[in-house]
Amino acid sequence: xxxxxxxxxxxxxxxxxxxxxxxxxxxxxxxxxxxxxxxxxxxxxxxxxxxxxxxxxxxxxxxxxxxxxxxxxxxxxxxxxxxxxxxxxxxxxxxxxxxxxxxxxxxxxxxxxxxxxx
Numbered sequence: 001x002x003x004x005x006x007x008x009x010x011x012x013x014x015x016x017x018x019x020x021x022x023x024x025x026x027x028x029x030x031x032x033x034x035x036x037x038x039x040x041x042x043x044x045x046x047x048x049x050x051x052x053x054x055x056x057x058x059x060x061x062x063x064x065x066x067x068x069x070x071x072x073x074x075x076x077x078x079x080x081x082x083x084x085x086x087x088x089x090x091x092x093x094x095x096x097x098x099x100x101x102x103x104x105x106x107x108x109x110x111x112x113x114x115x116x117x118x
Contacts, residue, residue, distance in 0.1 A: 001046040001053075002075070002115040008039035009107055017104050020086060022057075024113070026079025040113050045076035052118050055083065055099055058111040062101035063087075070094035 007027055012035045016023060025033060026042040049055075049072055053064040062083075068091040074080045082093065087100030 001117060002043055004040040004043040004113050006038055006040050006107060006109055006111045006113055008034065009109060010035040010037050012036040013038050017107070020084060020104060022083040024079060024081060024083070038107060040079060042079060045072060047117065048072040049075065049097060049115055054116050054118060056112065056114040057105035057107060060101065060105045062099035064097060065089055065100050066091045066098035068094040068096040071097050
């Protein structure tokens with residue numbers, strides 16, 4: 001339902017990832033946000049992300065445990081959301097998607113970023 005490729009990783013993005021958070025934007029992200037974000041190719045969201053969907057970064061899979069009420073809209077229009085790797089059943093901000101899995105992803109330019117329904 002969403003299949004894209006990572007094209008850029010801002011230098012501050014690694015610090016956020018180390019803290020269990022990943023901010024993504026499509027390649028049209030404002031310059032001020034690029035430093036802390038992971039940019040990816042532009043893609044339309046074919047179906048809304050929901051609990052129990054799977055998010056994949058490279059070969060690492062995560063289960064969606066919560067979706068903020070704005071996350072699907074911002075992911076579709078700007079390629080933007082904030083992924084948190086806590087596995088919580090509630091989000092703290094409207095554009096957040098909570099994920100459960102083994103640690104945080106190892107990212108690289110050219111790595112796939114996919115979301116699919118179970």
